[in-house]
Amino acid sequence: MQHIEEYVPTDFPPIYNIYRWWNPPQAEFLAKLKSAIKTVEDDAVVQLLTVSFCRIVIELSNAAFNHVSTSFKDGNEGFFSIDIAKEAFISVCEMVAKGALLQPRATSKVLLHDSRSIPAECYGAYDTVITSPPYPNRISYIRELRPYMYWLDYLETSDQASNLDWQAIGGTWGRATSLLGTWKSDHSLPQYVYDIAEKISNSDNKSARLMANYVLKYFEDMQKHLSSVYAGLAAKGRVFYIIGNSNFYNITVPAEKIYVDMMTTIGFVDVEYHIVRKRNCNKQLYEFVVSGQK
DNA sequence: TATGGGCGGTTGAAAACGTA
DNA sequence: TACGTTTTCAACCGCCCATA
Numbered sequence: 001m002q003h004i005e006e007y008v009p010t011d012f013p014p015i016y017n018i019y020r021w022w023n024p025p026q027a028e029f030l031a032k033l034k035s036a037i038k039t040v041e042d043d044a045v046v047q048l049l050t051v052s053f054c055r056i057v058i059e060l061s062n063a064a065f066n067h068v069s070t071s072f073k074d075g076n077e078g079f080f081s082i083d084i085a086k087e088a089f090i091s092v093c094e095m096v097a098k099g100a101l102l103q104p105r106a107t108s109k110v111l112l113h114d115s116r117s118i119p120a121e122c123y124g125a126y127d128t129v130i131t132s133p134p135y136p137n138r139i140s141y142i143r144e145l146r147p148y149m150y151w152l153d154y155l156e157t158s159d160q161a162s163n164l165d166w167q168a169i170g171g172t173w174g175r176a177t178s179l180l181g182t183w184k185s186d187h188s189l190p191q192y193v194y195d196i197a198e199k200i201s202n203s204d205n206k207s208a209r210l211m212a213n214y215v216l217k218y219f220e221d222m223q224k225h226l227s228s229v230y231a232g233l234a235a236k237g238r239v240f241y242i243i244g245n246s247n248f249y250n251i252t253v254p255a256e257k258i259y260v261d262m263m264t265t266i267g268f269v270d271v272e273y274h275i276v277r278k279r280n281c282n283k284q285l286y287e288f289v290v291s292g293q294k
Numbered sequence: 295t296a297t298g299g300g301c302g303g304t305t306g307a308a309a310a311c312g313t314a
Numbered sequence: 315t316a317c318g319t320t321t322t323c324a325a326c327c328g329c330c331c332a333t334a
């Protein structure tokens with residue numbers, strides 16, 4: 001095994017304005033580390049090293065997480081020592097390795113697919129679905145995950161990021177802002193949801209129409225997803241959705257009730273919701289679990 | 295038990311950039 | 315230059331928790 005300094009660094013990821021994210025020495029260190037990980041042959045080890053790499057990507061970054069929406073620290077000339085960075089990486093590896101000792105008893109399988117249309121071979125296959133999908137609150141996971149997505153080569157261009165955000169349920173970052181302007185509803189939701197959207201749309205704000213469309217698209221997408229999940233469930237199969245409500249211009253979007261109505265229309269029985277917790281922000285915002293059975 | 299610094303979460307606004 | 319696209323991060327509220 002060579003010393004990290006001796007590896008030829010990979011190309012820097014094509015993330016916009018990379019030196020805002022990492023100062024040159026930090027970026028150089030990460031690129032050499034990425035190059036070193038590429039030489040490891042055992043695939044399971046590569047996966048654990050990649051998890052550790054993701055953590056060090058953030059530790060060495062100028063990203064500030066004192067806010068839900070990633071921004072940057074002030075005055076980031078920053079001291080950098082390759083020895084300290086190496087120690088930090090080793091320490092992360094030890095933590096990840098320790099965590100990996102706890103193995104689930106069940107075997108698992110990861111399938112990459114659009115959750116609005118699960119593959120036909122999965123129909124009737126599952127007895128339980130537990131998930132925490134995006135809330136209708138305009139948080140873009142693509143935007144927040146850019147450091148990982150670019151360093152791990154899942155993204156190469158900003159339009160890939162933007163397209164992925166538009167494809168994802170609940171995305172409003174990048175070009176979604178524009179596309180929502182001309183997006184057309186299919187009027188498949190209960191009428192009161194359109195009434196709520198109309199109220200949002202009539203709010204005194206230049207983004208009002210956009211936000212109304214955002215909310216409608218979120219629920220129309222979720223309705224497609226729920227129909228798809230219904231098909232994937234075995235008889236008597238159950239679902240549990242952790243979701244949050246939201247507010248737009250003081251107009252509450254009762255996500256929990258909308259989920260109940262969508263599920264009932266699709267054919268789920270014993271559909272109900274409970275408050276899981278109060279969210280530590282706006283008084284009217286809660287997290288719920290909505291459950292039902294096929 | 296009181297206090298207050300630290301910081302997370304929501305709701306977007308607006309600046310910056312790209313291109314026809 | 316206009317307009318669509320992409321990036322940056324502000325204002326506000328209030329919970330958490332260490333410390334006195």
